[in-house]
Every structure is written in C-alpha cells, then in structure tokens.
Amino acid sequence: MTRQLIRRLLIGLVTLLSVYVITFVMVIVVPGNPFASADRSMPPEVVRALEARYSMDDNVAYFFQYLAGALRFDFGPSFQYKDWTCTQIIAQSLPVSVTIGLAAILIAVLIGVPTGVISAVRRGGWFDMTALGLVLIGVSLPTFVTGSMLLTVVAVYWHVLPIGGWGTLAHLPLPAITLSLPFAAYIARLTRAGMLDVLGSDYLRTAVAKGLDSRTVIWKHAFKIAFLPVLSFLGPACAQAMTGSFVVEKVFSVPGLGQHFVDSALNLDRGLVMGTVLVYAALLIVFNIIVDTLYAWVDPRISNAVA
Amino acid sequence: MLLLGGFGLRSQTERADFVYVNSSGINTLDPAAITWNQDIRVAINLWEGLSAYAPKTARAIPGAAYAPTVSDDGLIYTFTIRPDARWSNGEPVTSADFIRGWRRAIEPGTAADYAFLITDNVAGAKEYYQWRNDAVGQLSSMKPGSASQRSRLEEHAREMETRFARVGMEAVDDQAFRVTLRRPCPYFLDLCAFPTLMPIHRSIERLRINRDDLGLTREGLVIYDAQWTKPTPRKNGYPGLVTNGPYRLNRWLFKRRLRMVVNPHYRDSDSMACRTVDMLVFGDINTAIMAYEAGEVDFLPDTSVDYDHELARLSRSGQRSDIRCQTVFATYYYFFNCADESVDGRPNPFIDPRVRRAFALAIDKRVLSEKVIKRGDPPTDLIVPPGSVAGYVSPPTSSYDPNEARRLLAEAGYPGGKGLPVIDILYNTGFDHGKVCDVLARMWQRELGVVVSMRGKEVKTYAEDRRNRRFMIARAGWYGDYLDPTTFLDVFASDNGNNNAGYTSAEFDQLLTTAAQETDPKRRSDILSRAERILVDRDQPALPLYHHTQILAIKPYVRGLYPNVRLVFPFKYVSIER
Numbered sequence: 015m016t017r018q019l020i021r022r023l024l025i026g027l028v029t030l031l032s033v034y035v036i037t038f039v040m041v042i043v044v045p046g047n048p049f050a051s052a053d054r055s056m057p058p059e060v061v062r063a064l065e066a067r068y069s070m071d072d073n074v075a076y077f078f079q080y081l082a083g084a085l086r087f088d089f090g091p092s093f094q095y096k097d098w099t100c101t102q103i104i105a106q107s108l109p110v111s112v113t114i115g116l117a118a119i120l121i122a123v124l125i126g127v128p129t130g131v132i133s134a135v136r137r138g139g140w141f142d143m144t145a146l147g148l149v150l151i152g153v154s155l156p157t158f159v160t161g162s163m164l165l166t167v168v169a170v171y172w173h174v175l176p177i178g179g180w181g182t183l184a185h186l187p188l189p190a191i192t193l194s195l196p197f198a199a200y201i202a203r204l205t206r207a208g209m210l211d212v213l214g215s216d217y218l219r220t221a222v223a224k225g226l227d228s229r230t231v232i233w234k235h236a237f238k239i240a241f242l243p244v245l246s247f248l249g250p251a252c253a254q255a256m257t258g259s260f261v262v263e264k265v266f267s268v269p270g271l272g273q274h275f276v277d278s279a280l281n282l283d284r285g286l287v288m289g290t291v292l293v294y295a296a297l298l299i300v301f302n303i304i305v306d307t308l309y310a311w312v313d314p315r316i317s318n319a320v321a
Numbered sequence: 322m323l324l325l326g327g328f329g330l331r332s333q334t335e336r337a338d339f340v341y342v343n344s345s346g347i348n349t350l351d352p353a354a355i356t357w358n359q360d361i362r363v364a365i366n367l368w369e370g371l372s373a374y375a376p377k378t379a380r381a382i383p384g385a386a387y388a389p390t391v392s393d394d395g396l397i398y399t400f401t402i403r404p405d406a407r408w409s410n411g412e413p414v415t416s417a418d419f420i421r422g423w424r425r426a427i428e429p430g431t432a433a434d435y436a437f438l439i440t441d442n443v444a445g446a447k448e449y450y451q452w453r454n455d456a457v458g459q460l461s462s463m464k465p466g467s468a469s470q471r472s473r474l475e476e477h478a479r480e481m482e483t484r485f486a487r488v489g490m491e492a493v494d495d496q497a498f499r500v501t502l503r504r505p506c507p508y509f510l511d512l513c514a515f516p517t518l519m520p521i522h523r524s525i526e527r528l529r530i531n532r533d534d535l536g537l538t539r540e541g542l543v544i545y546d547a548q549w550t551k552p553t554p555r556k557n558g559y560p561g562l563v564t565n566g567p568y569r570l571n572r573w574l575f576k577r578r579l580r581m582v583v584n585p586h587y588r589d590s591d592s593m594a595c596r597t598v599d600m601l602v603f604g605d606i607n608t609a610i611m612a613y614e615a616g617e618v619d620f621l622p623d624t625s626v627d628y629d630h631e632l633a634r635l636s637r638s639g640q641r642s643d644i645r646c647q648t649v650f651a652t653y654y655y656f657f658n659c660a661d662e663s664v665d666g667r668p669n670p671f672i673d674p675r676v677r678r679a680f681a682l683a684i685d686k687r688v689l690s691e692k693v694i695k696r697g698d699p700p701t702d703l704i705v706p707p708g709s710v711a712g713y714v715s716p717p718t719s720s721y722d723p724n725e726a727r728r729l730l731a732e733a734g735y736p737g738g739k740g741l742p743v744i745d746i747l748y749n750t751g752f753d754h755g756k757v758c759d760v761l762a763r764m765w766q767r768e769l770g771v772v773v774s775m776r777g778k779e780v781k782t783y784a785e786d787r788r789n790r791r792f793m794i795a796r797a798g799w800y801g802d803y804l805d806p807t808t809f810l811d812v813f814a815s816d817n818g819n820n821n822a823g824y825t826s827a828e829f830d831q832l833l834t835t836a837a838q839e840t841d842p843k844r845r846s847d848i849l850s851r852a853e854r855i856l857v858d859r860d861q862p863a864l865p866l867y868h869h870t871q872i873l874a875i876k877p878y879v880r881g882l883y884p885n886v887r888l889v890f891p892f893k894y895v896s897i898e899r
Binding site: 045046047048058062064066091094095096097098099102103106107162165166169170173176177178179180181182263264265266267269273280281282 | 334346347348349350351354432457458461540542547548550551574575576577578601602603604605607608609611612614615617779780781782784785788818
C-alpha cells in the first residue's frame, strides 16, 4: 500500500513537471504583449525596463527561475496586477473557491446519492421518473442560467440573501448550490446506474433469500459497491469544484480562483497562468490519489489486485 | 474541512458610509504607474497633489498647496505647501515629498506610462530621463556581476544626483516648492492633480531594493518592493502605505474589496461626512446593478451592459432620475494606416488622403449613434470634444456626404471601389466594438462598393497588431488626460509614440510646436484649432465617430457626487442624506 502510494506520488510529480513544461511553452509562443493596453503605446524604454524586471528577455532563465520559485510556492509577480504576487493572488482566491467547491460537493452528494438510491430501488415509479427529469435538467442547464435564476428569486425578490460578493456566511449558499446542481445530477445518475447493476447481482439475491431486511441489503451490501463509480468521480469533481468556476464566480461576483484561469490568459499574465494551472493540476493529482486510496479501502479487491 | 476553507467568512461585515462598485479590480495603487480610470478614482482620494479636482467640473483647484505664483513668461511656478498638509501618520507634507514622487515617476525602473507628463513639461526632466534610460540600457547589456559593470554602476550612481540637480524641481524650503518648466504649459495645474504627480512619503525608501548598497539594481534601476502600496506593515520597519489625501487605505483584498477610511490628519477631516468608503469588485455588471437596486451599493460609475441604451432611455425620459448620462472627455474613432505602402502584402490605398476622406464621408454617424449604439453618445466629426475645453473653438468640419465620398474615391483612381484591395479592419473584441465595426463595414460596402474584411482580436494581440501597423483601418479611442486640446492632438504628431496611424505632416507638427511656445491663450487656441482642422477636414488620418457617453447610477440620497467629463469623484465632498 505504501509503495503504491509512493509510486503514485512520483508519477504525480512527473505529471506536474510535464504540465509545467507544456504550459510554459504555450505562454511563451502565444502572440501579444502582456504590457500593452488598447489605446496607448508604451515608450520603448518603459517596455525594455518592464521586460527586464519580469525576466521576459531571457526565456530559458525564466523557465528555471519560475520552476525554482514554484517549488517554494513562489509564483513570482503578476504582470497585470503589479502590486500583487501571483502567490498572494492564489492565496486570497483559492480559499474562496475551496469553500464554495467543498460546500457544493457536499450538497451534491447529499442530494445526488439518496436520489440515485431511491430511484434505483423504486425503479419506474413516480419518484424515479421525476428524479430522472430533474437530473436531465440539472445536467443540461448551464450554471449561468441556474445562477441568475437563483440570484433573481432568492436575493432580488425575496431579499433572503445578499446579491453577490464575498465576506459573510450569507454569501456562500447561492454560489454553492448553483455549482452543486450539475454535480448532484451526475452523482444521482451514477448512483442509480450503480445500484441497478448491484441490485440485479446474485449475491444480493442471496442476501435477500437469507432473510436480511431490505434496508440492510440496500445500504450495507448494495450501496457500498454501487458507490464506487461515484467515488472515482468525486476525485476530479472535487478538484474541479474547488479550483473555481469562472461562470459561477462571474454571476455571483465571487473572488475565487476560476476567474484567474480565464483573465490571466487574456491578460497574458504568464506567472499567474502557470500558477493557476499548476495549482489545479496539483489538486487534481492529489484528489485522484486520495480517491484511489479510499477506493482500495472500500473495495479490498483493488488493493489485493495491486498486491 | 469546510470550516478550514471558510476562513475569512464572517457572520457579518460592517457596511461603509458609502459603497461603490468597480467592475474590475485595481491594477495598481502606485500613483506613478496608474493609468486606468478605476485606479485614478481611488488614488485621488488617497493622495492629494499640489492641485486637486473640483467635484463638479473636474477642473484643477488648489490641493495640498496654495495657488502658485507664476512668472511672467509662464515658466516658473512657485508653490507654497499648506502648513496643515499632513500625511496619514501625522507628519507634515514637504517639498521633498513632491520631488520624491515626481522623480520616481521619471525613473526607468518605475516604468510609468505617464512619465511624459513630467518629461514633456519640467525643464531638464527629459534629458535626465533619457540619460538614465541610456545608462540602464548600457548596464543591462554588460556581463552581470562583472567588475566593469560594478565600476560603471558606481560611477553612474555618483553622477545621478548631479544630473538630477539640473531638473527644474527645487525644494526652496520645506514648504516652498519651485518648478521650472521647459515651455509654457497652460494646463500645468491640471497635471498637478493627476496621480503621476503625487507626493510620496519617505517611508517608501525602507522598501527600496539594494537600499544598503547603491540603491540601484545591477541594471541601474531604482526599484521598490511592489508591496509598498499595501496598508499593512512590511519588512525593514515599513509602516504600511502612508498617504496625504482625504482618506487612507485601511484594507485591500484582491479583486474583492478595498476600504478607505478618513485620514484623521487631513485638513478637512472633521467636516467630511463619509468616514468610510468601500470599493467592491463585481466582475459582472449585471450583478452590480442588482446590488444597486437592492440598496447594497450607493454608486455605480460604470453600467456598460447590453441594455445600457435602455438605462439611457429611462434616464432621458425622467423615469429614473438616479441614472445619469454623462458625455466624457473622450473620442471614439477609427484611424487609417497612413504610412505603409502595403499591408500584409496587399497595396495600402490609405496613404492617399483622398481615399481616407472618401471613407470618412461615407459614414453616417448619426445613424450609428441613434440606431445602433442608442445610448445617446453625441456623433462627431471632431477629435477634441467640443465645448469641453474653456476658450477652445472647434474648427469647421464636413459631415456625411456619400456623393462627395464617391467622387473623391473616383478621383483617387478607384471609381465605384474598383481596383481597391479587400479593406482590412482591425478592432478589439468586447463592448460595442464588433457592432460598430460591422456597421462601418456595411456603410462602406453600400456607399463605396468596397469589399471589407473585419478582424476582431483580443485586446493584447490587437494592440500588438496596431503598434506594428498590421491593419488598413483600426479601431481606436482616446480619453483626454488633461483639459487641453493637445491631449488629443499630440497623438497625431509625427514623433508621438501613440501615433499608430503613422501620420506625418510637417505643417501639423509645426502648428503644435508654435502653440507650445505661445503664451497668449486666444492665439494658442486659434493655432490648435487650425491644427485640428488639418486632421478632420483635410488629411483625415482618423475617422471620429462619437464622444463616449457613460451611464452612471447614483442613489438619490447621495449628495456631493457629480458626474463630470473626467469621471473623477472626490469622495470628501460626498454625504448621505437618507
């Protein structure tokens, strides 16, 4: 188990390095000048001074300088926001995204799992049909629609929660619910499919034949196996939810990390592009490792197979 | 875990006396490097220059200094700094603080976009700036850390003070500050209110890189730790940002919230009604408008949304008195590539002024403004917004005239557009730019029979293409930096770095030079008007379309906040009367 974990961590590091190299090449080759503004040209002296200050005049040196910095969680200065370092920007926005993301995943699991289980158990019934319909809506409706609707109804008409921004606990529910809906729908679908698969298996029929009560059969025997696909989905889902959603952040004016994925690329803010990509990649790798470990714990066949 | 992630979330935050919204975050609070309007808006409340902006007109009024005495030739300004001018830590503001700020703005390491406000006007500043830039260029090209670089650096550091002594900034004593100009500058007091010319408190020196050595980097740059604009204390005993304006910076969360609180040492602090001001960042203006409607926000300086024409209609019909339409000191235009024989291998017909005139006369700007933009932006044939600069009389122009346009095009050798290559139009995506470009393309196709190709690019690549003149026609816009026609006209001078059109006219350049030496305001105004006429009625390097109108929302209970052509808002005059 430990050897397996070390192996996964090493592979993760190599993956991270590859991500860095690819991102670096992309930010170098992309056309445009990060210091340019729409209507004003900068004096050449100013451009030279800025390029020297931000190590833009020597890409090879910058490659190693940035890498050395990144290992110490120092992602260098932001080109666009000159008073901030990329580390400060990420440090201020990541907790916001993590909070919303975790809340969203929690809501998604709390809604999705019971819905999936009940739908599977009462397959074809009114609950199953309604849930299937809602799942379809949840998966297909883009978050900017659900977000705007929630915002208009809950914040504007009912005045129950504040409109956008970040700072108090009241700012959390709306973006978290909006972000959770597609995840909840997908989890419900996965759980339902998994449960249906398991409910038809021989060992469950044996369990029922042995006279176990249906609650024990469903939650103790069937659910444990049916939950596995959900578990493997949760790894990337957590990373995705926690690194922020550009749309949800935009609609609710939440200062999370998601906006920087888009804005930093548009601003050609090299340090921030690479910083956000590395953080996202690292989170993705870490969550995948966590989920795989949990997987092995829930289903010992996996670790036995590896052993 | 959720709680861990949720640090920073409180059960409640205290609302400031006055809350306004910025649709994007602050780019920088370093006054020397500030260029964006939203940054200027904060800076003029944190700092106070020798002049300040009047709340209604945005014209210059005395700020941290009394009105100066000016020599007869208009070249020497002697300011007396108010004895009660104080930094937010209680120390008096001195002439040395202004010299520190102005000098920093012309240092190559600061890379100030607006350094020209000082180098173009203060005697000796351009020479110092050039000398420093050349030295930095030389030092950068030497082997890093070599003995020769070190000795050159030491020699340069010794010479810096001697050279700077020749710049026309003199601290006669702590309160008397004498500025010598290189040429008469009738708008100099206006410049003194701009962030580039703010004083800087001496505590910044604690964060100077290499302060214990020569105070210079290996390349000879004077650089400060970029964290100096933060309100919290830093290394080397730096106390956090010290400012001399009506407010001091209390809290600054990246792209989230910036709080200013009254500077207790500011001379008018006792009478200021707004003790705290919050700037909130709302990435989506639609959400900001909802927050405004719900009363969470008192002021929206910008409401650029898809339905802003509807807001303008509500305002003009009197249904919403809190929504205000303000035409600003800005011109939206397109310019022609006047310099290059060919663009991307295609012949460039726009080197012929007749073709440029033809394209300009073929555009019905009234239709563009009234039927497409619909916000009420006044259509224009001028570069300098008429009526915005006191005493300046705009020249006569020629308007939409498709027959004359076709005649000129035929005269230039392209009857009915025949023989013209595909016309390449460059614009940056976002806002109304695509919509406007589409209308122009259709009008040119209809009136002149030309084939047009539109090239919308993201702003950074668009800027690069513009600078390298990879276009036949390109979108542009200009916000005036100071209340004088030259802020618009200088852009078309042959040697101006922003002259992306590549337009050159010895006559136009000569008129600008003559105006720069003219001390009589009437005669100066006439000369500038003649210069503008060359642009809009003869050579036509640009096609002016309209003067931009900004739609603002100010809650009816907010007093002392006035929309103005510069969109500058000194919050010290604001009060809330619910």
